[in-house]
Amino acid sequence: MKHLQRYLPILSWGRTYNRETATSDLVAAVIVTIMLIPQSLAYALLAGLPPEVGLYASILPLVAYAIFGTSRALAVGPVAVVSLMTASAVGELARQGTAEYLGAAIVLAFLSGLMLVAMGLFRLGFLANLLSHPVISGFITASGLLIASSQLKHILGVSAGGHNLYDILGSIFSKLGETNLITLAIGIAATGFLFWVRKGLKKLLLGLGLPPFLADILTKAGPVAAVAVTTIIAALFDLGAKGVRLVGDIPSGLPMPQLPSFDSTLWLQLAPAALLISVIGFVESVSVAQTLAAKKRQRIEPDQELIGLGASNIASAISGGYPVTGGFARSVVNFDAGAATPAAGAFTAVGIAVATLFLTPLLTNLPQATLAATIIVAVLSLVDLGAIKRTFAYSKSDFTAMAATILITLFFGVEQGVVSGVVLSIALHLYRSSRPHTAIVGVVPGTEHFRNVDRHQVATGTSVLTLRVDESLFFANSRFLEDKVYGLVAERPEIKHVVLMCPAVNEIDASALESLEEINHRLSDSGVKFHLSEVKGPVMDRLRRTDLLKHLTGQVFLSQYDALCTLDPVTAHLSEARTPKKNAQSDLWTGPDI
Known part of the structure; x- marks a missing residue:
């Protein structure tokens, strides 16, 4: 039984599940569902996929993780960095908006899931250690800047493209004359509102006397409010006819489970990207899971986390979604809302499924600029420019790896940035190790x-x-x-x-x-x-x-x-020390170099 519990953690926590735990999980699920609906739509847009695909990727993956995952608070679903990597990998093989593009994204999720499960079964979680913290920090910072830049076209209402910062900004600047002023107004207003919600709404609500729990729920519902208001405005004033780009018709109903394409050529083309997405997604996910588990003196099993994330990605592919992983923001929200077990994720999946069945017709008039604002506000919180300064002051070699990762990611591409950062980190480690102190x-x-x-x-x-x-x-x-x-x-x-x-x-x-x-x-x-x-x-x-x-x-x-x-x-047995050198210090310990 213990051996089975290792691969099915639900058998462990499920035995003690009771009404009190279920209540905590349901409350957390409601809050995360409110947060996840606009995020799922926005991240699908970032990945170059139809909005409903983001919802599909937020249903079965959460159920799969509830069965196979070990973290009590991790919330799985689409995230910004993986969405960007998906767009970068699939964009080289197919054009956005085509069936081939969606099919490749589904294969990418399936392939990533198989890799993660295999890594978990063979206990290869240590491979994630090849990504040093400076490289991960640099990559996330660069990705945040790249993602925010890529969304400016939706804020301006222009058509622009590019896979690196130079191409994106160059394309946008060349189209500035085509800016739709109404779209720009919606984008700026939504972005400003969401920044204010994130920074000041909770403090204001607490000042008005609202209970902290209710103030927190209303703050997390900020993106939903932005979506609702801009959708209503777009419908009332028929903004679609005035050049404002809308989400359009979103199919109602749940996707029929099906296996992805088994085109060997496509699999070989996507394999390198799938491996990178698997490793980076695992590093991001396990870091969040370990941090949250430590706060409640719980522990997670990294190798089983690989299996849990792998099962989630396979489930995403079968349900017509794209690669997923544990998200930082929604996991923290899930934790703060009182999630007691992974069942909170399963309850969230039910909420997303209900939204997919009944609420999608209400989103037809949702401006794309609102979703772009949601993405920009979310990803800019990932940008940590202060880490660059701190790393430079502490370790010049780590700063070199971080700077190289940032620059190459921004100006050459996502995969190139990660690979170069890993290679440079290993090379610098070998150099330092070759000249030990x-x-x-x-x-x-x-x-x-x-x-x-x-x-x-x-x-x-x-x-x-x-x-x-x-x-x-x-x-x-x-x-x-x-x-x-x-x-x-x-x-x-x-x-x-x-x-x-x-x-x-x-x-x-x-x-x-x-x-x-x-x-x-x-x-x-x-x-x-x-x-x-x-x-x-x-x-x-x-x-x-x-x-x-x-x-x-x-x-x-x-x-x-x-x-x-x-x-x-x-x-x-000398009782007196020899005469110290001029540069000798006291006999007190001065640091790790003793």
């Missing part, structure tokens, strides 16, 4: 602690050289370690013992093992003994299976203090 250390007088001679007042003696390496040893840095040891010994002819201090070494691969053997051999030829200290248990277990310890000219010490007591007892 090392320090000559000495004993702090009166203690058994060893610290960097350039930072602290320590005693070192003359016959023993202790080198601490602060990185695991592997192929990328093994040659660096050899050169470092040889260089230090060459500078100090009085050295009789070299001790490699290994408290931070978690692994030694085959290349590094050969380097240690070579260091041992060359030091032996120079009349210097080679020792190891503070080697971790798992590393020591592997070294015992090699010949290194048999031929080691020195010893393996449990602690560096034991090594110094054995090799240089006079220095080990």
Whole structure:
């Protein structure tokens, strides 16, 4: 039964489901449904798909996640970044508005779902770690700017295109003379209203004496109000006849479940984009899920989350939708509204289904500018320009990866930006790892602690050289370690013992093992003994299976203090430190570089 619960989490929380929990989930579902209806329509527009497709992607996926997902608050559905990636991937294969375009989007969701499920079954959730936080932050910031720019054409009421910032803005500027002033007025008014709702409405309502819960519901209903008012205005004044672009007829009813096209050529063309969407969607989703779970001392299973998101995408494809993932804004709303179990998502799906059945005829006169305003306000909250400054101040290499991701995403495309960010992050990691921090250390007088001679007042003696390496040893840095040891010994002819201090070494691969053997051999030829200290248990277990310890000219010490007591007892018991270097600091800890 436990094995089955691992793949069907609903069997776990479903056993204790009661009326109180159901009430909490129903209240949360009502609030999320109100928020999700305009978002679903808007994100479908962003993906280049008919509005109803956004609704389709918000029904069965939520039910699938309720069955297979582990987060109690995650709300699955269309999101801005994945919608943009969908438009970018499918737009290269078909023209928007065609059956081929919709078919490709459905295949993309199905393929992404299969990849996610496979990754979950094979426990490959760690692959998401290839996307560093600076790369993700840079990509989301760039995507937010790109999405907001792409929606300006709907605010202006002009026809414009492009897949990067340069093409989009160039196309829009060339069409400024064709701006529809009525559309512009609607777009500016809706955008301003939604920004005000987000920033000031709740505070105003609380000031008027409304209960916090009711004030929160009314604030979340802001986009619905914008949709309702602009739709009524467009209908009353027949704005469609005056050049205002409307959503038009939205089919009522639910889609008939069907399998996507199994065109092998199409699948191969969409596979790279599906993989990127899968990884990025998973990273975004699991980050939100873990954050919300921690607030209630709950936990999620990342590998099962892969299966849950994969099932959601397969369900989306079968119901005529496009790729989905866990959304930050709606998940936070779901959490704040009191969602207790994933059943809240299933109840939300019922609400969306009811809206799809009965409310879509009311949206015929909805101006596209209103949906564009909804998207702009939502995605600009994702733009974190302050992160660029913070990253630059903290780590120039991480800033390089972030800046490259932002620039390439903006000016070359979404997929190129992600891939370049990942490649650059890995390259910078390998470069840093190939030159690990090392320090000559000495004993702090009166203690058994060893610290960097350039930072602290320590005693070192003359016959023993202790080198601490602060990185695991592997192929990328093994040659660096050899050169470092040889260089230090060459500078100090009085050295009789070299001790490699290994408290931070978690692994030694085959290349590094050969380097240690070579260091041992060359030091032996120079009349210097080679020792190891503070080697971790798992590393020591592997070294015992090699010949290194048999031929080691020195010893393996449990602690560096034991090594110094054995090799240089006079220095080990010094009561006064040697004269510090001019740039030496106090013996207080100064940071991680100890």
